[in-house]
Amino acid sequence: RRQAAEQFNKGSYAAAAATFRLIEARVSGGQKPLYHALADLADAYGCWDRFLYKPAWESLKTAVKALDMASIFGGPAGIKSLIPRLKENSGFLEKLVLDPAEIKAAVAPDLLANARRRAEQDRALDAALLTAVRALEAFAQVQLFKQHKIKAHDVQPDQLPPALKEVCRTSYLDDVDGKYKLPMVAQFRALAGLGDQMGQAYLAQWPQMKPLLDAASRSPLGHGFEPAVAERYHQLYALIVKVTGVTDAALPKFPTLEL
Incomplete structure (x- = not known):
C-alpha cells in the first residue's frame, strides 16, 4: 500500500493504479472497494495529468464516493483528510468539463x-x-x-x-x-x-x-x-x-x- 502511495506521489499514476488493483485482488471482500477506489483515483489523476479531463472527472467522482464511504467505515487514517482536496479537484474538473465555451477558462x-x-x-x-x-x-x-x-x-x-x-x-x-x-x-x-x-x-x-x-x-x-x-x-x-x-x-x- 505504501509503495502504491509513493508511486502516486511521484506521478507514476499508472503504476500506482496497477499496484492498487493487485492489492484489491489479494484482500478480503470488505477491503476490496477501498482499493478499487484508490485504483480509480490513480487512474483519474493519470488522465488529468494528460489533459484527459472527462475520463479524469468521471473516475474521480466514482473514487470520491467510494472513499467517502470507506472513511465512514474506518478506512486508512489518511483517507478522511484527503476527501476535501479530492472534492475540490472534482469541482474544478466538473467546471472545466461542463463549460460549454469553445475556449475554456480553467x-x-x-x-x-x-x-x-x-x-x-x-x-x-x-x-x-x-x-x-x-x-x-x-x-x-x-x-x-x-x-x-x-x-x-x-x-x-x-x-x-x-x-x-x-x-x-x-x-x-x-x-x-x-x-x-x-x-x-x-x-x-x-x-x-x-x-x-x-x-x-x-x-x-x-x-x-x-x-x-x-x-x-x-x-x-x-x-x-x-x-x-x-x-x-x-x-x-x-x-x-x-x-x-x-x-x-x-x-x-x-x-x-x-x-
Missing part, C-alpha cells in the same frame, strides 16, 4: 499547474518551460475571448486594434485552413491595444520575457537543441504570475497520498 491555470508538476515532480525542465509558455498563451486566449469576443485561432482582422489589422492580413493567414491566427505575442499586443490590463502588463514585462521565450524556443521541445535550465522556468513562472495575476489558490493541486 485550462489556463491547469496548464500552469501541469508545468509546475513537470518541474517539481519530474524535473523535466523542457516540458515545464514549454507547458508554461502554453499556459501563458492560454491566459491570453481566454482573456481575448471572454472580454473581447476574439478567437485567437480564428480572428477577423477588423476586430483588432488599428496597429494590428494590416499585420494580421499580411502575416497571420494560415495556409492550412485559411483562418487568421494570432501568435502569442500578437495576442498580448492585441489585448494591450484594446486597453486590457493583461496585455499592458505583458508589454511592460517584455524585456524580461523575451529571453525566456527564446530559451523555450531553443529547447529541444521548442525549435532548437539546447536543454532548458531550471532558472529559466522559474523566471518565466514568476512573470506569468505577474502578467496574468493568477493566484496560487487558483491552480489545481494534486493530492499527496498518505496511507
